[in-house]
Amino acid sequence: VRPGALSGRHVIVTSGPTHEPIDPVRYIANRSSGAQGAAIAAALRDLGARVSFVTGPAEVPPPEGVEVIRVQTARQMRDAVESALPADAAVMAAAVADWRIRNSSARKLKKDGTGKPPSLEMTENPDILAWISQPDARRPRLVVGFAAETNDVVAHATDKRLRKGCDWIVANDVSEGTAIMGGTENAVTVITEEGAEDWPRMAKDAVARKLAQKIADALG
């Protein structure tokens, strides 16, 4: 590792789940721990980058030495990413909720005695990765997205890279039996314009360091 390979560079990292409110006391969430995102932020910091770490309510604490911006919802995450621009690179490791509740309530929902449950309508959240990948003046030079797949990993991730407009997709196989989700190790395939690179199974920290080094090499 060349220390300082990213000094003078600004990198935005998103991490963790988002929480989408139903009412003031209830929300929809997912099981993302934020482990891989936190490890990536720490690895970028170790190479000298200034890191804006935009995190949902994760289990894993944020690393030291990065600027932590805490958010709850996907829309807050999008706004925080926008406020952190400009950046040389963006790594979108968050597990952003695809939907939020359209008719979320400012008051706690109550049983009304009829036995009829409330009906929740969903609406789509902004896709932060697709949005930041749009080719305009503020687009970071390098945008990295993630993909958790259970089958045909390379085909789906290659398709996702084109659909989202990002430069790289870090894809992992989260099918049953891999023990990757919630585990300490990861086995990823990195999809770039040049094709697919299979990385051997290694600790999430080691994946983070290898990815940070690859980002440093790409930014030159």
Ligand code: C5P
């Ligand atoms: O297809 P999918 O949405 O699962 O792709 C995952 C990638 O997109 C991840 O990098 C994730 O952080 C990003 N994403 C996002 N905003 C969303 C949904 C996904 O940035 N609303």
